[in-house]
Amino acid sequence: MSRAETDPLSEKGPGSEAAPAPRAAPGAEAAVASAVRRPSPLWTFGLLRSELVTTVRRWRTLALLGVLAVVPVLVGIAVKIETRGGGSADHGGQGPAFISQITNNGLFLVFTALAATLPFFLPMAVGVVAGDAIAGEAGAGTLRYLLVAPAGRTRLLLTKYATVTAFCLLATLVVAVSALIVGALLFPLGDLTTISGTRISFAEGLGRALLIALVVALSLVGVAALGLFVSTLTNSGIAAMATTVGLLTTVQILDQIPQLHALQPYFFSHYWLSFADLMRDPVYWDDLQKNLGLQALYAAVFGTAAWARFTAKDISA
Amino acid sequence: MDGPSATEREAGDAEQHVPGHAEAGVIATRGLTKRYRGGQLAVDGLDLTVPAGSVFGFLGPNGSGKTTTIRMLMGLIEPTAGTARVLGRPMPRAARAVLPEVGALIEGPALYGFLSGRDNLLRYDAADPTADPRTRSARVAAALDRVGLAAAAGKKARAYSLGMKQRLGLAAALLQPRRLLVLDEPTNGLDPQGMREIRALIRELAADGTTVFLSSHLLDEIEQVCTHAAVMAQGRLVTQGAVADLAAGARGRLVVTTPDPAEAARVLKEQGVADVTADGDRVTGEPPARDLAEVNAALVTAGVRVRGFALERASLEDAFVALTGEGFDVAS
Ligand SMILES: Nc1ncnc2c1ncn2[C@@H]1O[C@H](COP(=O)(O)OP(=O)(O)OP(=O)(O)O)[C@@H](O)[C@H]1O
Ligand SMILES: [Mg+2]
Numbered sequence: 001m002s003r004a005e006t007d008p009l010s011e012k013g014p015g016s017e018a019a020p021a022p023r024a025a026p027g028a029e030a031a032v033a034s035a036v037r038r039p040s041p042l043w044t045f046g047l048l049r050s051e052l053v054t055t056v057r058r059w060r061t062l063a064l065l066g067v068l069a070v071v072p073v074l075v076g077i078a079v080k081i082e083t084r085g086g087g088s089a090d091h092g093g094q095g096p097a098f099i100s101q102i103t104n105n106g107l108f109l110v111f112t113a114l115a116a117t118l119p120f121f122l123p124m125a126v127g128v129v130a131g132d133a134i135a136g137e138a139g140a141g142t143l144r145y146l147l148v149a150p151a152g153r154t155r156l157l158l159t160k161y162a163t164v165t166a167f168c169l170l171a172t173l174v175v176a177v178s179a180l181i182v183g184a185l186l187f188p189l190g191d192l193t194t195i196s197g198t199r200i201s202f203a204e205g206l207g208r209a210l211l212i213a214l215v216v217a218l219s220l221v222g223v224a225a226l227g228l229f230v231s232t233l234t235n236s237g238i239a240a241m242a243t244t245v246g247l248l249t250t251v252q253i254l255d256q257i258p259q260l261h262a263l264q265p266y267f268f269s270h271y272w273l274s275f276a277d278l279m280r281d282p283v284y285w286d287d288l289q290k291n292l293g294l295q296a297l298y299a300a301v302f303g304t305a306a307w308a309r310f311t312a313k314d315i316s317a
Numbered sequence: 318m319d320g321p322s323a324t325e326r327e328a329g330d331a332e333q334h335v336p337g338h339a340e341a342g343v344i345a346t347r348g349l350t351k352r353y354r355g356g357q358l359a360v361d362g363l364d365l366t367v368p369a370g371s372v373f374g375f376l377g378p379n380g381s382g383k384t385t386t387i388r389m390l391m392g393l394i395e396p397t398a399g400t401a402r403v404l405g406r407p408m409p410r411a412a413r414a415v416l417p418e419v420g421a422l423i424e425g426p427a428l429y430g431f432l433s434g435r436d437n438l439l440r441y442d443a444a445d446p447t448a449d450p451r452t453r454s455a456r457v458a459a460a461l462d463r464v465g466l467a468a469a470a471g472k473k474a475r476a477y478s479l480g481m482k483q484r485l486g487l488a489a490a491l492l493q494p495r496r497l498l499v500l501d502e503p504t505n506g507l508d509p510q511g512m513r514e515i516r517a518l519i520r521e522l523a524a525d526g527t528t529v530f531l532s533s534h535l536l537d538e539i540e541q542v543c544t545h546a547a548v549m550a551q552g553r554l555v556t557q558g559a560v561a562d563l564a565a566g567a568r569g570r571l572v573v574t575t576p577d578p579a580e581a582a583r584v585l586k587e588q589g590v591a592d593v594t595a596d597g598d599r600v601t602g603e604p605p606a607r608d609l610a611e612v613n614a615a616l617v618t619a620g621v622r623v624r625g626f627a628l629e630r631a632s633l634e635d636a637f638v639a640l641t642g643e644g645f646d647v648a649s
Pocket of ligand 1: 316353354355357358359377378379380381382383384385386534
């Protein structure tokens, strides 16, 4: 009595008795497999495309972008309501004095909205996406299938970093475009006055707004690299996101403590608001350069750390 | 499995070295060892050789180190000691050259819940830099069809049942023609019909020349589809070889069906049958060296009413018990 015969799950037909004999012909399988695959170097970018599409299809990404799009709407409406009574919305104190100019020119809502979101909302969104990049895949188990595909660890990490950087730009543009639309709807548009007091045309103002958006996006690549590094340390997407956002908040607070004066120039957020210098005439480049240099340093240091960690890591999730 | 011709061929194949190939096997490990950071020795000095073209069953109870071995073979974790060669090349060093020719299912499927089944496969295929994007959608459709998921391809993977997820995981392993398939418990979560289909699929792939490395703790499954097997226990390799040889290692049992079990047991002992046990009207024991016809004659002479007299073939499970001296699913 064969076990196979009594097994209710066994196949019908002659196949149930004997397992298939191994192929006798040597090299037969080699011939099947090496059926010419000549990959094009361009195919390697398929992963980047897939990564970009997958990232923006995540519900979480869309929610973050939605929040970022709403901020300029709220600021715009608040300014509109506050100035209806006749008083000008003049807030002394911190930040560039863009907000007082919004009622004269809607384009200033772009600068105001970027200044309002850069300290927290934008880097938080980037921190969430970067923190989730590797850890989220590890937690879901999809990382092991990407790696046996084989995505290649360095290639996957570079793809992830490129995607997070693209998200930095996308998030910034969402804020800027939303602000531009709201500004155009609620306030007049026209020539504008720079911080230095000179007048520039609306077209040039628009160009500067675009440049500012670009600088703001570049201001985030340091946080992106930091988040990606944290992401390689854990198998929990939530933990990586929370850690990155926690670090972000901590650094922002430390940046306000006078006793840490000596350290502050090395905080990634220290020169963030220097983008306002692009609204000077002539542009004051000093802090802008320091900011971009600092971001490049963070990207290099944490990018390397992430690479060292990820390429040596045991993928056991 | 009963056919002598198959037995001979498999036995011959176990030691066969494919001429003209430098490699000793599609998978060959030497002293492969993994100690996890916690100190747990998961795999201990594994010497495994998987012959080309075989369907290789990798057996072992829970926690015996099967998945750990597979992770090392796929370059996901670094061995603590020893070497692993897959398709004749060292892992994890040659991962980018080797893995495009290997399809793998490791410790269950993992999917993007917010993507459809089809989009999941498109993503995994895009991760392979040697996969041609021009044929991508056609290959994805073929893979979905092959595992019987064509109708559910547009559904979000989150809404898949366990068996459907398992099938999608298998489809991901079949996106390209492969030389080696590594399947970690591929029928886990499948219904009987699904198990049958997957076994048929494995046979089909093997017939096309793909080597299949299959881990399982279902002995039936291994017996039904595998030509070769290895048995793990507590991180060590207990045995490996052709399935027929492994089963032959354990002797079959003599089974006598009778309404007079007590008398039958006495006579059988007299006739040199060892380890006699009676269970209802079934009396079983290890067959003696002498001619079984004489044993039967002795039973009849003693007035035992014999309803059935048979030699039950040894199963892999018997082989396993004989090898390890313990039941199969005893935790390590
Ligand atoms: N990431 C890990 N860290 C520490 N120990 C681990 C890890 N993964 C597995 N182990 C241990 O290694 C041993 C082997 O585990 P492994 O997953 O390889 O077993 P298995 O044979 O695949 O079992 P199963 O049949 O349950 O799938 C177990 O004792 C387990 O506890
Ligand atoms: Mg396992």
